[in-house]
């Protein structure tokens with residue numbers, strides 16, 4: 001079996017049609033993981049025994065003709081900030097190094113109901129703060145297309161495992177770009193769904209008003225298939241949507257882009273954008289015209305302010321969310337302390353990394369009574385305005401296109417001493433989180449040096465169906481998916 005070339009759907013169908021068993025798939029995958037994982041360092045925890053046991057159970061069910069779920073026997077990897085019952089969930093932090101959740105996140109419950117198999121937990125920036133996965137307390141993940149470069153972040157592990165073909169698909173989380181940017185860096189498809197479409201129950205919170213869980217996959221169809229499984233109302237998340245939602249994206253995915261109205265926000269093509277990325281995105285736009293879409297340039301001026309609003313809001317929420325990690329209720333317990341205050345101080349000083357501390361301090365400052373209006377309140381107003389501008393754009397357009405990242409995957413260590421430069425990696429992705437809308441990163445070209453380039457397709461609230469249609473049409477016409485790195 002050529003496990004590295006198989007998509008999630010192909011694995012699912014192969015098991016269903018009894019061309020191979022789930023046990024054979026899981027065994028082949030772990031054989032490959034043993035070879036490739038030491039090169040990319042993308043997993044924090046592997047669940048080989050449990051996965052094999054699970055695959056045997058599912059094979060039995062299929063053999064006996066019992067009813068099985070829509071992802072029966074299919075392996076999937078999970079970002080390590082999504083709680084998995086009985087499996088360590090560390091957030092790539094010393095703070096949660098030994099944390100074993102006693103429950104499953106909503107998305108994990110859904111995957112299990114669909115009979116998917118969890119194969120491991122992936123590396124990430126500590127508490128999902130970062131753009132290169134270099135903020136992990138445990139290991140540095142590599143980009144499968146160039147092992148000297150970063151995989152992006154914060155879901156760098158989840159993107160790297162799919163890019164390196166050591167998982168057919170994975171889940172990540174996206175607060176300001178953390179699914180889309182690493183997907184672009186690793187040459188895979190990554191979707192940040194509409195805020196509220198996928199429950200955040202069991203996702204360890206960073207910026208709760210921005211966080212969303214979403215799929216990373218080899219192609220667009222697999223992405224839609226996973227979203228069908230993990231989306232839906234959850235009474236345990238009070239921001240989870242109660243709206244009627246589109247249930248079956250795959251049914252309409254192949255209807256093409258003829259007559260589709262596409263907007264190109266001028267503000268996303270300014271100084272600082274790498275020329276090869278700009279060229280690749282312009283080529284994609286030309287392709288859309290050839291495919292029959294109507295393309296126009298538009299203005300979204302307020303989005304230029306998004307980055308500053310994002311770093312105030314996400315840090316403010318993080319400072320509040322991370323208050324629970326004190327060595328008492330949760331987290332690392334220091335060896336020596338003489339008072340409760342000292343216990344808390346030592347727990348947080350010793351177990352949080354530099355970037356997490358920076359965000360907590362920034363957020364606490366922005367929320368302090370003297371500065372609340374000047375920072376947090378102003379950032380909230382900007383968020384609202386950004387949301388309105390997108391809403392107006394979607395009265396005229398079905399989807400918007402832009403680059404995902406202004407730069408190609410950068411070298412490991414290149415930006416670690418310059419947090420501000422690292423923050424700029426999100427300049428094209430954060431506005432989408434502020435507006436609560438969905439966006440997908442689609443591989444659209446390779447640079448001269450062989451590095452993947454991503455195109456961002458942005459949709460309106462609950463407009464995932466249009467995003468998938470647009471992405472699938474381009475994917476088919478470009479024909480670059482399925483290319484795998486030499487490792």
Ligand code: GLN
Nearest residue numbers: 128129130175176177178
């Ligand atoms: N890179 C951004 C940050 O550091 C986004 C992170 C994310 O989406 N989780 O905050």
